[in-house]
Amino acid sequence: MNDTTILIVGHGSREESGNAEIRDFLSQWRALRPGWRIEACFIEFAPPSLHDGLLAAGRNSRRVLVLPLILNAAGHVKMEIPEAIEHARAHCPGVSFQYAPHLTACEPVLEILRRRLRGAMHQLDMPDPTTTGVILLGRGSSDRGANGDMARMARWLQEAGEHELVELAFTGITWPRLERVVQRQSLIGMRQIVVLPYYLFTGTLMQRIHRQVAHLRSQYPQIRFACSTHFGFEPEIFALLETRVDDLIAGREGSALPCDGCSYRELAHDMGHGHSHEHTHAAVIPLQVEPA
Structure with missing residues (x-):
């Protein structure tokens, strides 16, 4: 996966210990998958920002797999991340950005x-x-x-x-x-x-x-x-993200949000939240991925 970056998107916290845990999660996943290029960014409160993380991944890769490390699909998953992906596509032409579903109820x-x-x-x-x-x-x-x-x-x-x-x-x-x-x-x-x-x-x-x-x-x-306490380091969370990666690479049906969640954003626009649905979509570039 030399030309692919896996970008996990965390929410970010005002409490630095929460951001440190996401970075620790990143380190643990890298140790499990040393052949993968895995990076992280944050929606708010911590660097690198969502936009910076996407642009950095796009400059260093031909394919970016965007994985929200988020349990529920609210505004961040439905609006902010897709809009940031659009921005990254405009600034990184020729790079394939693929957006996986959030962790969800499962x-x-x-x-x-x-x-x-x-x-x-x-x-x-x-x-x-x-x-x-x-x-x-x-x-x-x-x-x-x-x-x-x-x-x-x-x-x-x-x-x-x-x-x-x-x-x-x-x-x-x-x-x-x-x-x-x-x-x-x-x-x-x-x-x-x-x-x-x-x-x-x-x-x-x-x-x-x-x-x-x-x-x-x-x-x-x-x-x-x-x-009890939070559970981000449980083995099932790592396994869920690995399944997201495998599904995106294999192009399995349902592995990526159709049109990066455009139906969500069109509905929000109709309700007056100000998103313009006039955007373009980069073609997915088939890549040969080396076995991990």
């Missing part, structure tokens, strides 16, 4: 959540799923599709286990919030509550979650709480 992520839930239950004195509520806690978005993906994961988690109560909460943007869901679970008699953060890496929001759970422990002394 069986590998469900398996991570199930494993985290089992671990949290082992921390509790009474590992009884019938008296233990589960709260899947995500960032929240103004995009209902992104929130719907989280709702799907919560439902899958309930169907995959013995817990009668698996609910959804958000740290911001939308509702319900963690405190409200805990209050509701307390009122219906849950004696234990497991909080499962739906985050890949640490940052200001993960730190806030742990402070919130500490506060809830003092507010509800009759309830035992267990809280």
